[in-house]
Amino acid sequence: MLLGKIRSNGLTRRQLLQWLRTISTGAVVVGPLSACRELWERQPVVPVESWHKAVCRFCGTGCGIQIGVSEGRVVDVKGDEYAHNKGRLCIKGLLNRDILYTRDRALYPMVRHNGELRRASWEEAMGLVAKKFREAIEQFGPDSVAFYGSGQLFTQESYTANKLFKAGIGTNNVEGNPRLCMASAASAYISVFGKDEPMGCYQDIEAADCFFIAGSNMAECHPVLWERVKDRKSSRPETRIIVVDPRRTSTAKGADLHLDILPGTDVALYNAMIHEFIGGGFVDQDMVEHYLSFKEGDSARDYQDLKRHVNRYAPKRVAATCGIAAKDISTAAFRFASSNSTMSFWTMGLNQQSQGTVANRLVMAMHLLTGQIGRPGATPFSLTGQPNAGGGVRDTGALAHALPNGRLVANPRDRREMEELWGLPEGQISAKSGYHTLALFEAMERGDVKCCLVMGTNPAQSLPNAERYRPAMDKTFLVVADAFHPTETTQFADVLLPAAMWAEKEGVFSQSERRYHLVPKVVDSPGEARSDLEILLELAERLGHEDLISSRTPEEVWEEWRKISAHSKYNFSGITYERLKRERGVLWPCPDKSHPGTCRRYVPGEDPLAHGNARFDFYGQPDGRAVVWLGDQHNPKEPTSAEFPLVLTTGRVLEHWHTMTITGKLEALQEIRPNFVQIHPADAARLGIRDGAEVIVRSRRGQAAFIAQVSETIRPGVVFTTFHSAKHLINRVTNDVYDPLSKQPEYKLCAVSIKPKGTTNASA
Ligand code: SF4
Structure with a gap:
């Protein structure tokens, strides 16, 4: 349907794909009326009889949508200008209409x-x-x-x-x-604040002076929020964006400082940043004295214990572990702590690892220790991948x-x-x-x-x-x-x-x-x-x-x-x-019908459940104090070896959704095929792999075939692909070890080999 409409406006398939590719580079993504949407709205296929307020069914950004209906069919969608996204949608949002009318809908019980x-x-x-x-x-x-x-x-x-299973049938299965x-983020929120879910809100973006984005390719996975980050940067150029990611993603390309970290080493990085906060005098002593407690495992700790703990993580000591220059770690720490207000975003890069909860806790600790929390623009904020993982x-x-x-x-x-x-x-x-x-x-x-x-x-x-x-x-x-x-x-x-x-x-x-x-x-x-x-x-x-x-x-x-x-x-x-x-x-919280809703939790005067006149009431914890957890970097569960010398990490692209059961059916996206594996030119040269060659990615568990994309986007020693395609099923290769605290599997890190198809041990 999308394609038909584009054609009716004189755009060829090639132009459409070019447009989609432009979007995927992060150059256009969204706008109140992007060029393509203007074309759509000038010549709707069928006149709209009625518009209905709704929400996008894809990512956790939760953009407001207006659904246009005519003769019992959804004939158009547009961004809701009165919603938080102010009319913006990304390509997936625009496709909310088309996904209803694709092939392979399940029609009858079987x-x-x-x-x-x-x-x-x-x-x-x-x-x-x-x-x-x-x-x-x-x-x-x-x-x-x-x-x-x-x-x-x-x-x-x-x-x-x-309710049916737990209260009726009587099982907690x-x-x-x-x-x-999301399990690692939830597990960390509960252990730090006593209750799950972020304490900040999207409005914080317009007040932040520094964004710390770790393990999240927002530009492709939460594009409308990324647009807001970019808007903040445009309106206030001194705003700093720090991105932690082993790939030079569309998001990393928009950063002032990109830390291209080795997968699975970010616990060391966050400890090193806390080391720099302490050494640089950036710790908020009022927070330490009145609002924080300290723990390690089952044991109570104090601030002096934290100081001793992070002494082992001085930037010079962790630089090689993380694959990042020590001075870049110090710069990131300085910018994080010294800005008027720092907002962190993260998603699967933190969550999908065997130390996911520890990593989440440490990012929350960075905000708590520096007082970068509970003010406009200052908050830790995990992003959800799905439209209702949180509330649902x-x-x-x-x-x-x-x-x-x-x-x-x-x-x-x-x-x-x-x-x-x-x-x-x-x-x-x-x-x-x-x-x-x-x-x-x-x-x-x-x-x-x-x-x-x-x-x-x-x-x-x-x-x-x-x-x-x-x-x-x-x-x-x-x-x-x-x-x-x-x-x-x-x-x-x-x-x-x-x-x-x-x-x-x-x-x-x-x-x-x-x-x-x-x-x-x-x-x-x-x-x-x-x-x-x-x-x-x-x-x-x-x-x-x-x-x-x-x-x-x-x-x-x-x-x-x-x-x-x-x-x-x-x-x-x-x-x-x-x-x-x-x-x-x-x-929420929103305890009565006249309450407007809460932007910042735990802040008396803003959160109706927070009591007193102090800076914070962390009411989820019995003593009202948020917990700073001490955590150590562990060795990878599956280290590289002579047989499996590369680290595999996985993710998504902008145009497709999860396992492509929905977006894979759309004609307009047929040529956006997530069949590639990214490999650095140095690794490709060493392994005799040409750009565009068919290759086999193999781990101790299984293998899958891909097309090599030789690119400096990825750091040496690491390869990347998406989990979208059933035909190129990378989850045959990924590891089913998991975080012992959150029980979330480690998709972001396993040891693999990559070989041209047809070479020894590489039959498809
Ligand atoms: S950013 Fe997310 S919620 Fe918004 S339109 Fe795109 S997929 Fe939908």
Whole structure:
């Protein structure tokens, strides 16, 4: 559809692709009315009958969108000028319309007979699902079934799934793909502040004088926010941008200082920066005396212990470890600490490593120690990859160890509170944490989990060391609810349930800054597809939990959920459904209907839950003090060797989304093929690899074929590719070790070899 429209304006496919490539270099990305969008809006394909306020269904930036509808179809989308993104969208945002009308939509329920998925009625499909779940629960107990969800489900859907499994069925086997992307950030927020989720907001961008961007290619993964960073730099040229990344990404090209760090060594870097804060007199003593405590493992520590600890991390001592010049580390530390206000952004580069929680804690510590926190422009801020990993999964507690609003399964008081709020007898919520993601698929491998409902995600492609877990999916009674078929995961489904998409169903997303906002249903779903909420309600009914799962519409579920939040430190009971319909989202905490929402948490006078007149009330912690955690750099879990001499790191490109089940269907993006692996010219020359040559990337676990892209974008010793393509499945190669604290896998770092295709040990 996009292509048709472009053609109607006289643009050729070549020009379109040129435009897309321009975008991918970060040169244009977005604008209130980018050149292409102006063309779109001058000649809409069909006149729009009505516009509807909504939110983009892709990244955690959560841009406001206006959906144009005509004759029961979405015919146009444009940025919402009244939302925080002020009308801007990136290419994926513009494609929200086209993704509804691509090929391979799942239209009918399907049930596997003799190895083949065949069309079935909803009655047959759901009858079979309920029978299998009931039999497993009766024979093997509630922990023999599981739910595996997604940061792309609406909050109402994740909340309902969590309640059905934990309160109804009686198992904490509720997991989701946010474990793969955000778990380390969540684990760090909870251990530092006592509660999950960032304390700052997007408005901080317009007040920051220094941006510290680590392990995040914002220009491609959160492009509209990156535009705001660039705007700040343009309007105030003395603003500094520091980027920590092993690649010279589009984001790094916009930096004043690029630290091209060796993957997996950033814990040493942050310790070195803290060393420089202390040595340079940049530590805020008021913070140390009144607002911070110090810990290392299970032991209490103090500021003097921290000083001794970081003495081992002087820049000269860590320069070789990190592959960064000592003077650059000192410069980064000076700029971070001495600016009027420093804002940090990070995503998967920090989170997806075996020291993910430690790295996250240290970035938070850098802000706490220097007092770069709780003022306009001064805040640590983790970015979410998906549109609703925060509000949908983290806030509702739809993870194996969690309960709603920051409560934990392991805490008896938290369990009792939720039992009371859900009207359950004491002891109904199991005291045993469920399986975290990799443990869940291992349990399926052993046969301990017999049935699993997978909703809105594609683990057969997205799990690290993916080949290992495919037989486990084959062995399990797997129910997959997805808007598309086939995917890598639906090939293992025993039952496929066709799911409605964005704008075909109603629900609430919450993006990176804790803003809850509503996506309305404006068109019908194709075929017999149903919303994930409808699927969960039917499963609840068939399993005999209809009295517990009594909220049946998106509005009823939201009303239940916001009232439950009133009993927590996440209080957003003031965000009524009526407000969601009227406003461009509201940031929590928001404890009453007249409250405008909170930009900065823990700051008395701004955060309605913070008490007193002091600078901070870190009310998530029992003593009101945020915790600075001492942490050491560990050796890599999988060091390079003579056989595997390079470090592999993975990521994304601007135009495609996750495992490409959606964007891979769009004709306009067919030539944007993430089939490349980037390698530095020195490594390429040494290994006899030409630019454009077919190569095999291999690790101890498996191999995948790519096209070599010889480029100085990547530092020597490191290779990069994306996890988008099923055909070039890099997750055959990645490592399934994980952070022991957050249980998040280490996608960003494993040892590989790379050889031209056809050479020894390199057959495809
Ligand atoms: S930046 Fe993210 S939320 Fe905004 S339009 Fe692009 S993909 Fe959508």
